[in-house]
Amino acid sequence: MSIYDSLNPMQRQAVFHTEGPLLILAGAGSGKTRVLTHRIAYLIQEKEVNPWNILAITFTNKAAQEMRERVDRIAGFGSDAIWVSTFHSTCARILRRHIDNLGYDTNFTIYDTDDQKSVIKDVCRRLNVDTKIFKERALLSQISHAKDNLITPDQMEMDAAGDFNQKKTAMVYREYQAALRKNNALDFDDLIVKTVELFQNCDRVLEYYQERFKYIMVDEYQDTNYAQFKFVSLLASRYENLCVVGDDDQSIYKFRGANIENILGYERVFPNAAVIRLEQNYRSTQNILNAANHVIANNAERKEKTLWTENEEGPKIHFRQFMNGFEEAEYIAGEISKAHREGLCQYRDCAILYRTNAQSRLFEEKFINANIPYKIVGGVNFYARKEIKDLLCYLKTVDNARDDLAVQRIINVPKRGIGATTLGRVQDYADKMGISLYEALRVAEEVPSIGRSLSKIDGFVTFIQMLKSKAQAYTVEDLLKEIIELTGYVKELEAEDTEEARARIENIDELISKTVTYQQTMEEQDQPATLAGFLEEVALVADIDTVDPEQDYVLLMTLHSAKGLEFPRVFMAGMETGIFPSYMSINYGDGSELEEERRLCYVGITRAMKELTMTCARQRMVRGETQYNKVSQFVQEIPRDLVDLGHTIQEKKPKMEQVFSSDSKYSQMKQIFQTKAYKPKEFKVTKADALDYQVGDTVRHMKFGVGIVKAIAEGGRDYEVTVDFDKVGVKKMFASFAKLKKI
DNA sequence: TCTCCATCGTTTTTT
DNA sequence: ACGATGGAGA
Numbered sequence: 001m002s003i004y005d006s007l008n009p010m011q012r013q014a015v016f017h018t019e020g021p022l023l024i025l026a027g028a029g030s031g032k033t034r035v036l037t038h039r040i041a042y043l044i045q046e047k048e049v050n051p052w053n054i055l056a057i058t059f060t061n062k063a064a065q066e067m068r069e070r071v072d073r074i075a076g077f078g079s080d081a082i083w084v085s086t087f088h089s090t091c092a093r094i095l096r097r098h099i100d101n102l103g104y105d106t107n108f109t110i111y112d113t114d115d116q117k118s119v120i121k122d123v124c125r126r127l128n129v130d131t132k133i134f135k136e137r138a139l140l141s142q143i144s145h146a147k148d149n150l151i152t153p154d155q156m157e158m159d160a161a162g163d164f165n166q167k168k169t170a171m172v173y174r175e176y177q178a179a180l181r182k183n184n185a186l187d188f189d190d191l192i193v194k195t196v197e198l199f200q201n202c203d204r205v206l207e208y209y210q211e212r213f214k215y216i217m218v219d220e221y222q223d224t225n226y227a228q229f230k231f232v233s234l235l236a237s238r239y240e241n242l243c244v245v246g247d248d249d250q251s252i253y254k255f256r257g258a259n260i261e262n263i264l265g266y267e268r269v270f271p272n273a274a275v276i277r278l279e280q281n282y283r284s285t286q287n288i289l290n291a292a293n294h295v296i297a298n299n300a301e302r303k304e305k306t307l308w309t310e311n312e313e314g315p316k317i318h319f320r321q322f323m324n325g326f327e328e329a330e331y332i333a334g335e336i337s338k339a340h341r342e343g344l345c346q347y348r349d350c351a352i353l354y355r356t357n358a359q360s361r362l363f364e365e366k367f368i369n370a371n372i373p374y375k376i377v378g379g380v381n382f383y384a385r386k387e388i389k390d391l392l393c394y395l396k397t398v399d400n401a402r403d404d405l406a407v408q409r410i411i412n413v414p415k416r417g418i419g420a421t422t423l424g425r426v427q428d429y430a431d432k433m434g435i436s437l438y439e440a441l442r443v444a445e446e447v448p449s450i451g452r453s454l455s456k457i458d459g460f461v462t463f464i465q466m467l468k469s470k471a472q473a474y475t476v477e478d479l480l481k482e483i484i485e486l487t488g489y490v491k492e493l494e495a496e497d498t499e500e501a502r503a504r505i506e507n508i509d510e511l512i513s514k515t516v517t518y519q520q521t522m523e524e525q526d527q528p529a530t531l532a533g534f535l536e537e538v539a540l541v542a543d544i545d546t547v548d549p550e551q552d553y554v555l556l557m558t559l560h561s562a563k564g565l566e567f568p569r570v571f572m573a574g575m576e577t578g579i580f581p582s583y584m585s586i587n588y589g590d591g592s593e594l595e596e597e598r599r600l601c602y603v604g605i606t607r608a609m610k611e612l613t614m615t616c617a618r619q620r621m622v623r624g625e626t627q628y629n630k631v632s633q634f635v636q637e638i639p640r641d642l643v644d645l646g647h648t649i650q651e652k653k654p655k656m657e658q659v660f661s662s663d664s665k666y667s668q669m670k671q672i673f674q675t676k677a678y679k680p681k682e683f684k685v686t687k688a689d690a691l692d693y694q695v696g697d698t699v700r701h702m703k704f705g706v707g708i709v710k711a712i713a714e715g716g717r718d719y720e721v722t723v724d725f726d727k728v729g730v731k732k733m734f735a736s737f738a739k740l741k742k743i
Numbered sequence: 744t745c746t747c748c749a750t751c752g753t754t755t756t757t758t
Numbered sequence: 759a760c761g762a763t764g765g766a767g768a
Contacts, residue, residue: 059758060758073749087758088758089758112758113757124757129751137753188757188758252756253756253757253758255755255757256756256758281759355755355756356754356755356756357756357759358753358754359754378756378757381757407758413744415744417744418744419744419745420744422746447744474754474757539758540758541758542757542758543757558755558756558757559756560756560757561756561757562757582755582756583755584754584755585755596756597756602754621759622754622759623753623754623759623760624759625759691744715748739746
């Protein structure tokens, strides 16, 4: 009896086929993660491959972590030497060691979307490009697409020929790249592009990694772009042990440059590739799978296949139409509440999937009302919050003073009386001398007509220099705390004394605890905890990575975020024409967009294991105006006999008392909602009648660990508890946020 | 230099 | 509806 006996014949074939290129076409729920983990175990145990020689690329950090854990469980040991991570993290790691070959510093900064926008804006201003005609967004997306396809500014300009607009874009692209280089920064796409460039320019480096990664696996291959394809094929070109797993029906990132040709043309690129299909689904009931199969069959551009299952038939797909979005949300909240009360499911068994992030709001309202714990994935990134970005920019400046953007952001935060005029003068001087902004600040006395601002600038420079000198000896945590202390950032917020300010302080505490976690993880892995490492990790996390499977909450997310996940109970909300499929895919494009939406729908349906509910509203507020939408065509594509329609339309006659009670509840709720907007990740309960701990008790906090309660103060809607933690010292927090447990 | 207010556009999805 | 942006006034 071996661990491989539990696999079906196809899965076993895939596991045992270790040499040479292999394409696994894995339908939804066909156990591909199982195949990948067993394959890694097989390589290590039976083929005696050194774990060190294995590279596995996953779509998210969360998937990477899960894969490592599962390999650990079946292979027992050695899994920590396997390199499992996302494309972006993998490339960042390689570049941190070798990017000096391309003339960058190895402590480069990674720019997020906001940073990119600032750079583009600046570039347009310098080039006199009118951003009313050339939208920053459009420019960025064109640049990004060029990078996805490894097109350089020069090439873009050549391709433009006589096209004026295209030429202008190429110009902006070139200038944008120059600005990034000057700041010693890379954007997300650059991580891949520069790694490919590195491989192409430095044979030695390429050879090293080719030898190192003798066995390569890529998950979610249908969503790779050309640059990523180039990256893996360069790596694999020596041994050709490249195993890719994907499903063309689940390709949903074309808008991000994913090239479906990568998977469809795999056999052309690797003529000796073996192809294995996994078509047995182990996840969903027959009804759910049938529905999915019928929907996806409407797509013309696909590899024909039909998933089947031996699972039970299961309940029908529930479909409900409501008068408006409120009732829709209320219904779903009610259903989850009921099922939980009756012990049919835990909260974490349920997920609500929608097309756009904006749709999460209604659910948030109703969930607070119904006291259901939930977590919203996506939306505004934690690290994109103002207070977080400010502090991170301090860290960035300490780490890489060439990052002008970071310096610009913090130079007058908190207010130091250094305004736009002064900054402009220094910037001009820096440009003229060809030095970075920070260097110019250091020699500010040489800047013409700088006047009284000089002393203020000197103060700032001294401050940063002081931090820099401490950075070597300090942990990231200490450094961050020092910055907070000396800038008075938190003090300023405390003085504001608003709900909003308190929420920001909460976020800052969260950031501190993230530095602690980082330190711990690095120590566990026996790696040095560096400032650059922390900043990199922070830049490359997706919100979905922070989902904790141990915690019992309902997950709310977009269909895109749900890729790769599964839930016993799935609710697909907003099944309306114009919402899903989005109006963009209907009005623009050539129909391929609509097919992508349909694949998205297919992904959604196949997330469900036991029960699937689709809902829609007749009337919906979108961007402040009321829309009347028809039922989504995707719903119509499911055969009638698979669907349970409930009792016609869910018409709810509002009773007087309901109007009143819900009204007052709504205003109550709205208050909470506003504070929550800064802390949407945690479920907030209303003030507990009594806390089950008191001053002097020992309590445990999820992140800060064990500590002793020093004080409890009445604070309006909530208790403010002061705790002295063993690890992180004294903290003040709100009882309902902190969820302290007496021990 | 900072703060307040009006105007504008934005949204489909994300590493 | 909402946030970002830019202009005007203090």
